[in-house]
Amino acid sequence: MPTTPTKALLYNDTSEHFMMSTACLMWFRRDLRAVDNAALSRALLRHKTCHCVFVFDENILRLLPRDDRRVAFIHAALQELDTALRQHNGGLRVLHGDPTQLIPQLAAELHCDAVYCNRDYEPYARERDAQVAAQLRQQGRELRSEKDQVIFEQDDVVTKQGKPYTVFTPYMRAWRQQFTPLLTQPFPAPLAGALAPPTEAQSLLSLAELGFAAAAQQAVRLPTGRTGGKVLLQDFALRISQYKACRDYPAVKGVSYLSAHLRFGTISIREAVRLTMDIEDEGAASWLNELIWREFYQQLLWHFPDVVTQSFKAEYRQLAFPGQDSWFDAWRQGNTGYPLVDAAMRQLNQSGFMHNRLRMVAASFLVKDLLLDWRRGEAYFAAKLLDFDLAANNGGWQWAASTGCDAQPYFRIFNPVSQSEKFDPDGKFIRRYVPELAALDNKAIHAPWLAKSLPSGFQLGRDYPEPIVEHAIQRELALALFGKK
Template sequence: MSQASVLMWFRRDLRASDNAALNAALRSGASVHCVFVFDRRILASLPPDDKRLVFIHAALAELQQTLRDAGGELLWRDGDPVREIPALARELGCASVYANRDYEPYARQRDADVAAQLTANLGQLQLHKDTVIFEQDQLLTGQGKPYTVYTPYMKRWRQSFHPALAAEASTALRGALAAPAGTRPLPTLTELGFGEATLDGLRVQTGRSGALALLDDFRRRITHYKTLRDFPAVKGVSYLSAHLRFGTLSVREAVRAALAEPSEGAECWLNELIWREFYQQLLWHFPAVAGESFKPEYRGLPFPNDAALFEAWSQGCTGYPLVDAAMRQLNHSGYMHNRLRMIAASFLVKDLLVDWRWGEAYFAQKLLDFDLAANNGGWQWAASTGCDAQPYFRIFNPVTQSEKFDSKGLFIRRYVPELAALDDKAIHAPWLAKTLPPGFVLGRDYPAPIVDHAVQRAAALRLFARD
């Protein structure tokens, strides 16, 4: 039996095609209203120049135009969704609200509160799987427990996958959307209380059109992904992480693209998509990891947490060129190459002996593609505190990593221009150079190393071994 009217609530799924919840709403036979809520409980924690708002705003503008072209409208509200969604559903006479499931602790509580409010008013919240291929308890070990090691999870994921799970979830919009009673432009970032930040320097296009353009570009390069993905000066990665995070690209589209290309590169990228789901299911089963180490034995590590060292790291002034280039890229653009995320994280925890949660919080503030599950999982991997993490005694050497993955210093020269005149050997460790360019003074023109890696490595081993 169809309903007269339903409400589609967009969150981290800012597209009108291949959207599971929207597809279900359209297939209900009801007239579909669409809404996005500027969630004040989330916005309150963001800095005034947050780049994510620029990305989201552009995606919403494109989504709104798509819905208008199909005879509908993207409504918007500014406030607490727990109040705004039930109030709008009552105002529009919607018996059901459709949305895609979010696995983060805040989102789970928010949705439970919205569902309770809707039930009290004879409505219901219908949640759908959209951001992952497998969710919640769909993949468990033979003992019925969550996976805590990636490789068995990856193998089970692949064994359980069938093409129907990545099939497109789309129904025609025209004729199914509720005709708008009126149109209202989206609020500007200034009206929302934010500055007009830009995405200058960021190698990403916004909105659904940007996602499709980047996916099309990556399809032409995916065969080389495995060999090029670790080199930050090379165009080797997909640059799709923000689009997957905010749902301007569906995970099904990403998986279909990987499966369409029989190459080592495509296989490698599919494994990265599976890593993403591995961390999502971990956060679902173990929400406490959002605030503490997964491994109990590392929950009370006495990190010195030198604030001055953390500040030098966050500003890209450690004296280790590749680490500094990585942090400056992040601060400038809101993006950091994945290999560099591992190097920067390892350096903060194992060289500077700063609690991984400090770095995780900094990345959460700066990354355009910030995703709690992936960010937390990556930091705990680097810090050796998470499941299936890097062993604590395996510590990245920032100089050898630099020599291996930016051998000619191209990436360093872009983000640390004061080192541009150094030769390809000296640029990785200026303090070890026998000669430096005329007029260049280490400690004046570029910082001397703030710590000695060998000394700090030994200190990290003692810290983690509790000696």
């Protein structure tokens, strides 16, 4: 069984090996909160003084557009985190550069015995942390990482043969069997240690000083920071019972909208799981399954990091996707001629969010209708999604493309029209993001090219594109492509 983060266990942890030492450094990454934070709790418990730092990683930032919403979301969360730490006489140093250089340098400058962080399972993060750990060892210091962003990690949930699960349902059953409510207890904020204030010279830079457009802040339509995450969590608590019934309808307020907060750690996974325990019904059980899917993909990425660049299923690694570049352009711009697909892509482009049902529809359309490599779509989502998480994004795309573990079989192909009719029956979502179709009736709006009559003055091909492909034909081509293997 994994270590249970109870208050008693944390305090007993100081008895022998972890005698209280002088100073440490708490390195925040995707855990932007001062409460229920595993690494921060351990750091304060074991050390008399705790310095706190966040590094805007230039290795990541230089690849991002200057109006990236995620930087603005992080920036807002850091402002609130700094305020929270200052309320306890501490504060947050915010640096900009290469963390493999900056973290060891800062640890030496502040005479820290150890650097604390919460584990990150992505390949880049693992390599970065290994480099930091090696440099700290050369200094006689230590990198101490904690489990924080998941309930179960790495090899916590494996088969009886000690192998990772590659099918969700048995993983989910094993996850639930090993789960105990004790695993959701919040990590305490011990009073044994003291937070150290930073110097003013190391305070948070503005978005402009970081090289990003200030307008990106206004582009974030989601409540930000710890406060924003709590507001959304409390709001979802009032709706979670209807989650299973409403989750697939993009025009309905049915989902949690917490994915970005879980991604950047302004809400802890323990808080999320506790909500499903407090409200024991079908809706809560369904949302817990989504949280387990999140951990399923995290452990897959840990065990199979090659999925970042290639299909999990070896038989699909050499597929020659024949789709046209012009089709990809139409897809990403929301101009395919299929209203629900276009509405989904425009929602993504305008807000940095896409409803989960629509992520499946848009992904299936790219791969199975446009016959384009799933990696192109995955990369586009990675660039646009505010809640982008490598494990979930890769897992979701490989599921839709039929190339991943426990993926949708290749012969099951979403029909974009029937998906539209079923999950946006009144066309409310389509009308919001494809306003040029607003005057069409509730039948025609799903497939304008099939309508017997269109509104006066509306011309298909001029006011809205005709379908760039025919679904029935592309479906057969997709079956032939995947069937050849």
